[in-house]
Amino acid sequence: MSFLAENLPLIVDGFILTIEVTLFGIFAGLGLGTILAIGDIYGGKIVSTFIRFYVEFFRGSPIIVQLFISVYVIPAMFQTLIDPIIAGFLVFALNSAAYQKGYIKGAMQAVFEDQMQAGLSVGMSKPQTIVYVILPQALRIVIPAWSNEFCSLTKSTAALSILGIRDLTSAFQSIAIRSFRVLEAWIMCAILYLIWITIMTKIFDIVYEKKKIPGIEISV
Amino acid sequence: MAEIVMECKNLWKTYGKIIAVKDVSFQIREGEIKLVFGPSGSGKSTFLRCLAMLTIPDKGDVYLRDQCLTKPSVDLNKARAKIGFVFQHIWLFRHLTALGNVELSLRRVLKMPKDEAREKAMEALRLVKMEDWAKHYPAQMSGGQQQRVGIARALARNPNIILLDEPTSALDPELTGEVIDTLRDLARMGTTMLIVSHEMPFAREVADEMIFYDEGAIVETGPPELFFTNPESERAKKFMARLIKKTKRE
Numbered sequence: 001m002s003f004l005a006e007n008l009p010l011i012v013d014g015f016i017l018t019i020e021v022t023l024f025g026i027f028a029g030l031g032l033g034t035i036l037a038i039g040d041i042y043g044g045k046i047v048s049t050f051i052r053f054y055v056e057f058f059r060g061s062p063i064i065v066q067l068f069i070s071v072y073v074i075p076a077m078f079q080t081l082i083d084p085i086i087a088g089f090l091v092f093a094l095n096s097a098a099y100q101k102g103y104i105k106g107a108m109q110a111v112f113e114d115q116m117q118a119g120l121s122v123g124m125s126k127p128q129t130i131v132y133v134i135l136p137q138a139l140r141i142v143i144p145a146w147s148n149e150f151c152s153l154t155k156s157t158a159a160l161s162i163l164g165i166r167d168l169t170s171a172f173q174s175i176a177i178r179s180f181r182v183l184e185a186w187i188m189c190a191i192l193y194l195i196w197i198t199i200m201t202k203i204f205d206i207v208y209e210k211k212k213i214p215g216i217e218i219s220v
Numbered sequence: 221m222a223e224i225v226m227e228c229k230n231l232w233k234t235y236g237k238i239i240a241v242k243d244v245s246f247q248i249r250e251g252e253i254k255l256v257f258g259p260s261g262s263g264k265s266t267f268l269r270c271l272a273m274l275t276i277p278d279k280g281d282v283y284l285r286d287q288c289l290t291k292p293s294v295d296l297n298k299a300r301a302k303i304g305f306v307f308q309h310i311w312l313f314r315h316l317t318a319l320g321n322v323e324l325s326l327r328r329v330l331k332m333p334k335d336e337a338r339e340k341a342m343e344a345l346r347l348v349k350m351e352d353w354a355k356h357y358p359a360q361m362s363g364g365q366q367q368r369v370g371i372a373r374a375l376a377r378n379p380n381i382i383l384l385d386e387p388t389s390a391l392d393p394e395l396t397g398e399v400i401d402t403l404r405d406l407a408r409m410g411t412t413m414l415i416v417s418h419e420m421p422f423a424r425e426v427a428d429e430m431i432f433y434d435e436g437a438i439v440e441t442g443p444p445e446l447f448f449t450n451p452e453s454e455r456a457k458k459f460m461a462r463l464i465k466k467t468k469r470e
Contacts, residue, residue: 123300216359
């Protein structure tokens with residue numbers, strides 16, 4: 001395993017970048033996805049049409065194509081350069097938001113009408129009811145789906161390696177080529193992804209259990 | 221005569237071809253208890269919801285004391301804070317404890333400091349005899365207990381009036397008693413209430429006036445005795461006869 005020790009800095013850097021991009025993607029995606037869900041439900045026809053186009057674009061094309069567009073097409077259109085790493089972070093956040101919007105909207109509609117009525121009846125405004133009543137319930141319901149989204153998001157970040165960004169996959173690609181230890185390198189790479197995903201899904205499980213309230217559970 | 225707390229003039233609300241509220245005018249004074257009854261689907265709930273401005277009426281005016289709620293410039297959230305509403309299907313905030321349910325509007329609408337809101341909420345829970353359940357979530361309570369918390373939630377802001385939309389009809393028969401007892405307590409305290417209900421013995425005991433509502437309109441009003449002995453309108457007569465027969469069977 002000495003080839004691993006030799007390449008440790010490369011692996012660590014790649015792993016850190018993968019962790020960063022997945023965490024950024026999932027949390028920025030949650031924030032944006034929540035806004036999109038609220039916009040879709042309350043924003044009226046024009047806003048929700050715009051949101052539908054957004055969602056269909058990000059769900060309907062391969063993420064690698066979205067990455068190419070952000071790194072090659074958009075900079076060319078505007079005669080500028082975009083740092084591929086920044087583009088990568090943004091694409092994963094925007095992409096994840098498109099998926100998360102669907103989960104959150106579904107969860108909001110599941111708790112929705114009667115709780116909105118109850119909120120208005122005590123004198124709260126619509127936005128107050130969304131913040132203090134609808135979202136606390138919807139976000140609890142959405143955690144298991146969120147955990148799934150994290151899994152697939154993490155795996156799709158491997159596409160970054162094609163842009164020459166030093167993520168975990170790209171690190172092991174160069175290690176495999178340089179050391180000729182193809183088998184060990186790729187198995188190690190797979191194990192590291194597995195570890196990261198397992199840790200995070202475990203954390204989601206714990207959060208779900210800790211935040212669980214009698215009466216607001218879903219059977220997964 | 222006591223001051224008029226709530227009033228509506230020539231109120232209309234239609235859903236397509238169905239007229240739920242047809243040119244209804246009504247008023248209720250401080251400390252009065254009025255009870256609305258009538259066939260299901262006659263628009264009683266819609267009428268109540270229009271008074272609370274939870275449903276916006278098509279035409280006509282609603283007044284809460286001197287304030288006209290149907291003027292476009294009115295801050296409806298502020299107005300609703302002065303009205304207590306109890307739902308047929310209870311609709312507690314499912315993610316909050318009994319205390320949290322009562323406290324939420326005190327904190328977020330009336331902007332009370334935390335301790336004061338807690339104290340006030342506990343007071344309301346004591347009133348409905350639910351203080352021992354303050355830390356429980358709705359899913360951990362029986363329907364009757366949930367509805368008592370629902371009443372505490374409506375009560376806590378010291379509203380001008382409480383509107384109750386069939387507060388016992390979604391409950392198992394053996395649980396209606398505890399909710400009726402709570403309403404009796406409120407009546408004794410002089411709370412102004414408009415109640416949609418078919419609990420006739422209770423109506424006879426506390427109501428100052430009964431309102432027979434059918435096909436989107438007030439058909440007949442009068443003291444409970446009138447309805448129990450000799451209602452004027454044919455429709456009310458028939459409805460009362462059915463209702464009394466049903467109550468006897470139970």
